[in-house]
Amino acid sequence: MSGGVDSSVVAYLLKKKGYHNLEGVYMRNWDTADERGVCTSEEDYRDVQAVCRYIGIPCRRVDFVKEYWTDVFSYALQAYSQGETPNPDIMCNREIKFGALVNYARAALAGPDESPVWIATGHYARTSCHGPNGQPSPMLTTSKLEPVRLLRGQDPRKDQSYYLSGLSQAQLRRTLFPLGGLHKAVVKDLAREAGLPTASKKESMGICFVGKRRHFADFLGEYLPTTPGPILDSTGAEIGTHPGLYRFTIGQRARIHHGPHKWFVYAKDPTRNAIRVVPGRDHPWLFTMAFTAGNVHWIAGEPPEKLVSGGVMLDVQVRYLQVPGRGLVTLRSDGSLRVQVVRPVRGLAPGQFAVLYDGDRCLGNAVIKSPEIDA
Template structure:
């Protein structure tokens, strides 16, 4: 339980279905936000309030060390390399459905004839059929979170339930109000890095952990048009905040060996679009599909490179080095190395990988982009 409406309603639904519900709160971060408020303590008080109202036990587990070592430090390492990681995907694999799931399974006592299950407030569904445990999209496509769950393998999902997967967000809020949880419903939705929260000035937050190295901001031909504050502070596709001429400049690439930030004029510049990525560290939730058994094999699927993006048709190809290439049928704006590309067969989430490189719409004259 996080102290938010989704996990609170999940507990309510499970209790209504006759389960012996126990609440667990996970503390992963121990510093205050920009207001000087420790949001972790605020959230835990909300969890305790909900558990008291439902008359269920509640305990708190501290994973700040594990989160730092397994998620946050790796996130910082990636930013220092000039790539843009997705710590939420990593957190689900390493912490929520890793360390926390293992802890709950090992330390939860079940009554005679009872089994221990692990439930969260994610908008996704689990399908169990023919010996397989499949991750499916949530029914509410505007809230579907299967993208963030794409790197958790089938073994972890074998004892997992998602009580909200079949509900729209509006119904979840309605249930919360019916049970007197007005204050929980009014809370803003969690945003930003998993457990770190939303930071008003994210680059400033990262600069506390990264040694910023300013460098040249250049156009696609290598002409210096300004200075950047450090490659970690910029994401592909976003505004570069470079003042040069009358154009508005956007980030199209990063060159770590020269510490250069590649910028292009205009939000729809061709270099901001790409249709093919290569991904490493690929995880197939239910094992590698039979259609991709050898290098050169291809499979037609739906793919996304970010949360809430509309799924796009794509072709996945197995490469000789064990990575997978994803060719989208439609170019996508602002693909950033380090992000996750995830694929589905209909509603069935098959898995995904970390984007290693991107094929931009560039010609041979644009040597600076390499």
């Protein structure tokens, strides 16, 4: 439980359905106060406690600060220092929420008969081994378990399968997503009707450790060295100076004053510590029709058969809640992917995750390595 309305409603629904040995678990992943000097973790945990008292279940707080720093934050810092644009939320789900937390639950919460522990979360997503409201389906009791499919949530404006695309079969098989078949408006109504203490709480957006008022680049500057470098135009001429590679994202306006144009970042060159820019938001070099991606993760454990035998058209999503585009995905001999999109994608950056879908089914993800541009 995060202290938000979604996970509060999940706890309420499970309690109402009569689940046994139900317990709320709050994860403490970051221990630094925000810019107001307030530890938001303490505020959120108080909300979790209030909800659990209200519905009549116990709760506990577990500390994963060390694991988060090692497996998520350090990964993000390393990627930003190399000029990449990582996604800490995808890594947090894989390594912490469905990694460290699941391992903790198995060790600390299993009963004396070693009965299996289930994890329920407030994500808007579905799986093939659970019903529309997150309850287990009969396929879990069969002798031969079919691969679990991760499916988009029913609410297209809240679907979070993108962030869950790094999960494995083992992680998904014992996870419940009670909100997967609901729309956000319905969840808010349920919270109000149930009188939950968090019913009117505003939704928290963005990365948890940054804080609500700080600029992300300023936050990163507390952990990464500020190394100024040149800003180069399309001819290689230096037209300005930047304060650090991590402060810029491909596709972003560079905000330099040089001539009559507005300049936008189309590439970052870590070897020269340089930012490369072009004039105009719609310059052709800001768009790509193809890219390669590595570190491929298949939720089923292996690529689809039709992909092994040749290229296949799939839906490709490179940002959360982005309208996915069609792309011809080809599996290369080294296990990496080449994706040729039907419509050009603007501002594609190395380090971003490309998540692949076959209809509503999320197949997995891959880390973008090198966008192809006609430069």
